[in-house]
Amino acid sequence: MAEPLLEVENLVVHFETDDGLVKAVDGISYTVERGQTLGIVGESGSGKSVSSLTVLGLTRSRNARISGTVRFDGRDLLNTSEDDMRGIRGDDIAMIFQDPLSSLHPFYKVGTQISEAVLAHRDVSKAQAWDRAVEMLTLVGIPEPRKRADAYPHEFSGGMRQRAMIAMALANDPKLLIADEPTTALDVTVQAQILELIERLQSEFDTAVVVITHDLGVVAEMADEIAVMYAGRIVEKADAMTTFVGPEHPYTWGLLSSIPRLDSPRGEELVPIAGRPPSLISLPGGCSFHPRCPYVREAHKRVEPALEPVNGDRSHQVACLLDSSVRKKLWGELQQGAKPQAARNDVLEEEAGV
Amino acid sequence: MAAYIARRLLWVVFLLFMITLITFVIFTVLPSGDPAVLRAGRQPSPQLIAAIREQLGLDKSKPVQFINYIGNILPFLGHNGFDFGFSYQNQQDVLPAILDRLPTTIFLTLGAVILWLCIGLPIGILSAVRTGTWYDRLAMGIALVFISAPVYFLGLVALYLFANDIGVFPILPGNSAYEQASGFFGKAEALILPWFVLAAAFAAVYARFLRGNLIDTLQEDFIRTARAKGLSERKVIFRHGVRAAITPIVTLLGLDIGILLGGAILTETVFNIPGIGRYAYNAITQSDLPVIQGTVLFGAFFIVMMSLLVDILYAFIDPRVRY
Numbered sequence: 001m002a003e004p005l006l007e008v009e010n011l012v013v014h015f016e017t018d019d020g021l022v023k024a025v026d027g028i029s030y031t032v033e034r035g036q037t038l039g040i041v042g043e044s045g046s047g048k049s050v051s052s053l054t055v056l057g058l059t060r061s062r063n064a065r066i067s068g069t070v071r072f073d074g075r076d077l078l079n080t081s082e083d084d085m086r087g088i089r090g091d092d093i094a095m096i097f098q099d100p101l102s103s104l105h106p107f108y109k110v111g112t113q114i115s116e117a118v119l120a121h122r123d124v125s126k127a128q129a130w131d132r133a134v135e136m137l138t139l140v141g142i143p144e145p146r147k148r149a150d151a152y153p154h155e156f157s158g159g160m161r162q163r164a165m166i167a168m169a170l171a172n173d174p175k176l177l178i179a180d181e182p183t184t185a186l187d188v189t190v191q192a193q194i195l196e197l198i199e200r201l202q203s204e205f206d207t208a209v210v211v212i213t214h215d216l217g218v219v220a221e222m223a224d225e226i227a228v229m230y231a232g233r234i235v236e237k238a239d240a241m242t243t244f245v246g247p248e249h250p251y252t253w254g255l256l257s258s259i260p261r262l263d264s265p266r267g268e269e270l271v272p273i274a275g276r277p278p279s280l281i282s283l284p285g286g287c288s289f290h291p292r293c294p295y296v297r298e299a300h301k302r303v304e305p306a307l308e309p310v311n312g313d314r315s316h317q318v319a320c321l322l323d324s325s326v327r328k329k330l331w332g333e334l335q336q337g338a339k340p341q342a343a344r345n346d347v348l349e350e351e352a353g354v
Numbered sequence: 355m356a357a358y359i360a361r362r363l364l365w366v367v368f369l370l371f372m373i374t375l376i377t378f379v380i381f382t383v384l385p386s387g388d389p390a391v392l393r394a395g396r397q398p399s400p401q402l403i404a405a406i407r408e409q410l411g412l413d414k415s416k417p418v419q420f421i422n423y424i425g426n427i428l429p430f431l432g433h434n435g436f437d438f439g440f441s442y443q444n445q446q447d448v449l450p451a452i453l454d455r456l457p458t459t460i461f462l463t464l465g466a467v468i469l470w471l472c473i474g475l476p477i478g479i480l481s482a483v484r485t486g487t488w489y490d491r492l493a494m495g496i497a498l499v500f501i502s503a504p505v506y507f508l509g510l511v512a513l514y515l516f517a518n519d520i521g522v523f524p525i526l527p528g529n530s531a532y533e534q535a536s537g538f539f540g541k542a543e544a545l546i547l548p549w550f551v552l553a554a555a556f557a558a559v560y561a562r563f564l565r566g567n568l569i570d571t572l573q574e575d576f577i578r579t580a581r582a583k584g585l586s587e588r589k590v591i592f593r594h595g596v597r598a599a600i601t602p603i604v605t606l607l608g609l610d611i612g613i614l615l616g617g618a619i620l621t622e623t624v625f626n627i628p629g630i631g632r633y634a635y636n637a638i639t640q641s642d643l644p645v646i647q648g649t650v651l652f653g654a655f656f657i658v659m660m661s662l663l664v665d666i667l668y669a670f671i672d673p674r675v676r677y
Contacts, residue, residue, distance in 0.1 A: 086584050099575060102575040
């Protein structure tokens with residue numbers, strides 16, 4: 001197999017603040033193959049955005065402590081100079097953000113902002129860059145693109161703005177597109193359109209995509225592989241099918257059961273994950289999910305779980321101290337509609353019986 | 355836009371009327387020297403004072419005095435209009451006297467504006483980009499000193515240090531040099547000290563203001579987008595950061611220019627520059643109501659017109675603003 005487009009290995013991003021060391025990303029590894037889609041899922045503060053911004057070199061600062069390796073297309077990005085990173089940003093790797101209104105400059109025309117991205121990397125005239133901007137706006141499905149290129153961001157609707165952001169990101173035909181919560185700020189009706197657009201353009205441009213989201217529903221159809229992040233670490237990594245059908249981490253279960261589903265019985269309550277994400281300055285000892293985990297045992301508060309293959313299958317990795325067979329039973333119970341507490345009691349009793 | 359401007363102009367007229375009224379009431383109610391007595395000279399006879407009083411129109415009731423004053427100013431109402439009366443002290447018409455002094459005040463103001471923008475803005479930008487460094491701390495510390503030092507203090511220190519008659523380093527024309535200087539460059543040379551003194555506090559305010567704005571702006575999402583596009587840091591800061599952070603400066607600048615055109619009273623007094631400010635100052639010391647009224651009205655006029663101008667400009671600076 002050819003080497004992956006993006007290879008992140010043991011990436012650590014810590015920030016020194018007045019309150020202490022913030023362990024935003026604490027040793028994560030993942031790979032993205034050419035043309036493939038990786039979904040990174042987690043709550044806010046799980047480090048999913050920081051890890052991607054680090055790939056782009058946008059978290060470098062005096063207080064940032066970054067280590068590990070980020071290999072992109074054969075280049076070591078963490079040791080690339082700021083000048084060279086500038087050449088990669090917006091050209092080989094592009095990024096779109098959560099709120100397209102605040103992410104576009106309010107004082108410049110949409111066409112200007114897109115052609116600016118082109119001019120930063122291509123030796124073309126302003127008129128050619130503008131034509132490229134119009135071409136991109138056409139491609140992302142903005143009606144009357146030549147006229148709309150002359151408009152300001154506030155004259156666009158939310159969905160149109162995100163389309164314009166996508167047009168800007170893809171203007172230089174990047175190899176990798178990082179989409180950070182691309183639909184979170186949009187109306188539900190527009191969300192699906194934007195996701196479809198990203199998918200369509202991805203196959204047209206043969207771009208690899210990293211989708212960052214807190215919403216498993218967003219990555220359900222798009223992603224080939226899904227990494228679930230919690231408190232700066234990846235707790236479960238599997239192909240999309242496995243993540244939805246046979247997930248093995250209690251946090252993934254929690255995320256799944258907090259999504260409303262059309263096929264669940266009417267009146268069934270959603271099960272939220274209890275508690276709040278931990279402070280990244282003082283992480284709980286042992287498994288950092290233990291204060292919120294319904295299946296926690298005493299030992300889990302001391303031992304840190306490592307991300308390990310499930311039954312030797314490298315394509316499905318989980319960082320959980322429960323035994324895989326116990327996890328499978330618990331997930332089975334949950335799928336039958338059992339509440340976490342009931343599932344715990346059942347499985348624990350069974351274990352005691354054994 | 356036209357309707358908006360028309361509405362604003364009506365508001366300007368009302369505002370100027372209120373300001374005139376307030377100035378008049380303050381002058382009438384608060385104790386001040388009797389203009390007629392001041393005018394009459396030493397040991398005047400009661401008859402002389404009464405005659406002067408009649409001549410100046412001070413024998414009429416206060417409301418009548420006020421209505422007469424307004425009536426003379428308004429155009430198309432019997433008189434020629436735009437008559438701001440004449441000075442109690444030397445019979446000079448107020449309006450020509452003000453217009454006479456206006457170029458001096460404009461010269462002083464514009465020079466100082468250019469100076470403080472050239473000093474304040476770069477310092478502010480550099481401080482914002484290098485937040486927390488020793489440079490930033492030093493610049494903002496010095497700025498604080500200049501903001502706190504009043505013009506009459508700074509002006510006297512400047513004269514003491516640099517004036518060519520009394521200065522420790524006698525290198526620049528000092529007090530009263532403006533009136534004696536001739537030609538554009540002579541006048542400009544005479545204004546070097548006043549320009550710096552006047553600009554000091556403003557440069558400091560602008561530097562701090564722009565620094566704060568730019569620090570906030572550089573946290574914005576669109577700055578992150580600009581960086582993600584691969585723009586050079588210079589473009590990110592100037593084209594995207596400063597462009598957005600500087601708009602509130604336009605408001606500040608408009609009002610400051612308006613205020614100074616109405617007379618940089620302290621600077622003009624300290625350096626004895628014959629502008630509107632010193633004219634107003636002299637009038638206040640001599641209880642010369644028509645001159646006080648005239649200069650206050652003029653100052654107010656500049657301020658409200660500049661603020662109108664700023665609001666109109668905003669529509670061009672910020673595409674989101676529409677009237």
